Amino acid sequence: MIEVQHISKSFSGRKILDDVSLVFETGKTNLVIGGSGSGKTVLMKCLVALYTVDEGDILYDGRQFSKSTEEDKRLLRKDFGMVFQGGALFDSQTVWENVAFPLQMFSSLSESEIKDRVEFCLNRVNLNAAYQLYPSQISGGMKKRVAIARAIALNPKYLFCDEPNSGLDPKTSIVIDNLIQEITEEYNITTVVNTHDMNSVLEIGQKIIYLNKGQKWWEGDKNSILETDNAEVNDFVYASELFQRIRKASQKL
Amino acid sequence: MKVFETLGKYFLFIGLVFSKPQQWKRFWKQFFFEINSLGINSLPIIMIISLFMGAALTIQTAYNITSPFIPLYAVGLATRDSILLEFSPTIISLILAGKVGSSIASELGMMRVTEQIDALEIMGVNSGSFLVLPKILAAIFINPFLIVISMFLGMAGGLIFGLLAGVVSTHEFVYGLQYAFVPFYVSYALIKTVVFAFLITSISAFFGYYAEGGALEVGVSSTKAVVYSSIILLLANYLLTQMMLS
Numbered sequence: 001m002i003e004v005q006h007i008s009k010s011f012s013g014r015k016i017l018d019d020v021s022l023v024f025e026t027g028k029t030n031l032v033i034g035g036s037g038s039g040k041t042v043l044m045k046c047l048v049a050l051y052t053v054d055e056g057d058i059l060y061d062g063r064q065f066s067k068s069t070e071e072d073k074r075l076l077r078k079d080f081g082m083v084f085q086g087g088a089l090f091d092s093q094t095v096w097e098n099v100a101f102p103l104q105m106f107s108s109l110s111e112s113e114i115k116d117r118v119e120f121c122l123n124r125v126n127l128n129a130a131y132q133l134y135p136s137q138i139s140g141g142m143k144k145r146v147a148i149a150r151a152i153a154l155n156p157k158y159l160f161c162d163e164p165n166s167g168l169d170p171k172t173s174i175v176i177d178n179l180i181q182e183i184t185e186e187y188n189i190t191t192v193v194n195t196h197d198m199n200s201v202l203e204i205g206q207k208i209i210y211l212n213k214g215q216k217w218w219e220g221d222k223n224s225i226l227e228t229d230n231a232e233v234n235d236f237v238y239a240s241e242l243f244q245r246i247r248k249a250s251q252k253l
Numbered sequence: 254m255k256v257f258e259t260l261g262k263y264f265l266f267i268g269l270v271f272s273k274p275q276q277w278k279r280f281w282k283q284f285f286f287e288i289n290s291l292g293i294n295s296l297p298i299i300m301i302i303s304l305f306m307g308a309a310l311t312i313q314t315a316y317n318i319t320s321p322f323i324p325l326y327a328v329g330l331a332t333r334d335s336i337l338l339e340f341s342p343t344i345i346s347l348i349l350a351g352k353v354g355s356s357i358a359s360e361l362g363m364m365r366v367t368e369q370i371d372a373l374e375i376m377g378v379n380s381g382s383f384l385v386l387p388k389i390l391a392a393i394f395i396n397p398f399l400i401v402i403s404m405f406l407g408m409a410g411g412l413i414f415g416l417l418a419g420v421v422s423t424h425e426f427v428y429g430l431q432y433a434f435v436p437f438y439v440s441y442a443l444i445k446t447v448v449f450a451f452l453i454t455s456i457s458a459f460f461g462y463y464a465e466g467g468a469l470e471v472g473v474s475s476t477k478a479v480v481y482s483s484i485i486l487l488l489a490n491y492l493l494t495q496m497m498l499s
Contacts, residue, residue: 048375077377088368102376105276160375 001026002047002190003159007056007066009042018214019056026190029181029204032194036213040194044162045213047192048080049073060158078106081151083161087143089135089150095122096131099149106154121149124228125179143170147178152183155241159184159191165200177203196236198243210236219245266459269381270389283387291353291388291454292395296402298352299345303403304343307410309334315420328421329411329429333440336407342442343490345403346449349396350482354457357388358478361461362471370462385458389451396450397443404442441497448493449486456482 002024009017016039024030032040045051047058049066058066065076099118103109109117122128125145130138138146144164151159161180165173175219181204184191197199201208205222210233218225218233225237226247238244274280314331361384364370373380408430415421455477464474 012457050371050374074377077375080375080377082375084368084372086367090369090372091363091367104279105376105378206430211459 001061002192003059004043004047005059007046007058009039009046009051009054016214017046017053020211020214020216021056022209022216022219024190024192025207027188028206029183029184029193030207030209031193031195031205032209032211033201033236034217035196038211039214040164040196040211042214044160044192044194048077048082048160057112078154079157081154081156083144083147083151083159083164085163085166087135087140087147089146091135092115092252093134094131095127095133095135095138095146098135098146099153100105102150102154117153118149118179119140121153122146124152124183125149131223140167141169141176144168144172144176148179148183152187153173157189159189159226161193163194163196165195170199173197173199174203178219179198180204181206196238198237201237262463263456263459266381266462267455269379270385270455270458274378274382274384274386275379279383280387283383284391286472287387287391287396291356291392295349295352295399298348299399299403300406302345302348303341303406303431304410304413306340307332307336307407308414310340310407311411311415311426312418312420315415315418325421325425326429326432328415329426331429332411332426333408333430333434336411337438337442339404341400341407342445342449343486345400346396346446346453346486347483349399350449350457350486351455351479353392354453354478354482355475357454357457358461358464358475359471360363361385361458362464362474365462365464366467381462384385385455385462388458391452392450392454397446400442400446404439408472441493444497445490445493448489452486452489453482456485 002022004020004022004024007017007020008015020039022041034040042051046053046066050160053066056066057064060076060079063076065073068076089095090101093101096118099121100114103114103117107114117133119128120158122131125148127142127149128143130146135143135146148161148164159180164176164180168176177200180191180193183189193200193204202222206227208218208220208222208225209216210218210225210230212232218228218230220228225233228234240249304463310332311328318327319323341485361370364384370380370384373383412423412426415426416423460474460478460481461471464471
């Protein structure tokens, strides 16, 4: 469980996060949604301490994180897995080397055990055939899957995914969403996903937090989000023509 | 104030870089990779420049000696001292600041803007030490070899092209190379090389590591890396010369 307690973050005097308090639950895919500039990415970067919070605290299963030393942060980060928006795969390494990297750096596994683990992770994301390719030789969807395989290689307790569906076609998006949800439930980890894709929200939104103007505006799940009377959330949810039609159709029924 | 802020940030960066590698095996692998990437790959351009600069130095010196009281072996002597004292350690280091500096800054800059450095940090890797320390130490190790090669080739170029131009004989040139030789000049050149290698790699890495934005900003960082490392290299050259030769 990740507890966010009254955190604020400003850049050049502009408040991006304003007194945000949240709880991300273990074994669930926790989605953070909101429009562009709502503070989703800043929140995620604060969660993993790529940004230092100005006020407040972040607790990982009761362990204080944001105010701990660099060394303690580095230790706790070994329990993190992160899927970046662009994949953030190492260009100079093959798919296999990318997935093996955290194992070679931080595990005491033998070469053969690392090989088995990498094969398992690549198999888990259906990418066994691409192990010898470089990131520049694979598609966007494959990059995301490699990033997921790399993120789960060390059996993380906390998985962070920053807009994992951006730039992907709807079918591949569903594959990625399902993969994230399966991994979360299979390993009983705390997963935080940043997204503004409504399909993802309805697919895997076991817990949803809506951010607006750097504040928590609404909290619920994939069922309650369609029925909420919160005007801002409705504007976000029913922004697309497709969802407007669905709403009209359901109202007629 | 911005200068002091940047200077402070640079020293904090150096503190981050010079910490114990988290995995020695990977450090050595990366160290030898960088020796090849930063050093061996720079050899062709250094060889070409050294040969022709030695040639130009010899011919210019010979054509400028018009007094019959100055012996012709002075051509070899002037070429040797110019190459040992300034040309090889300073000019070649300036060329390396352009070639190696821009390569380091753009590589790290691209890693920064594509979030690869963030990915390392989140895994618990000290990205500064992991990415930059092998580059700095590899340059400090390999650059003296490059400069010694440059010294030999500069003098060889002077001899070959001096003979081809008919401005000096082999005997006079070689006698000039050996005449009144001060071994300390080689030590002085190598000490300068080591300092320059550190400055080029650390300053370029600093600008690349803290690049922000996209491809345009990476280009700006790369340019800044070359400009600042060249200026600071020249400043360090002046200070070292003042300290060691005065």
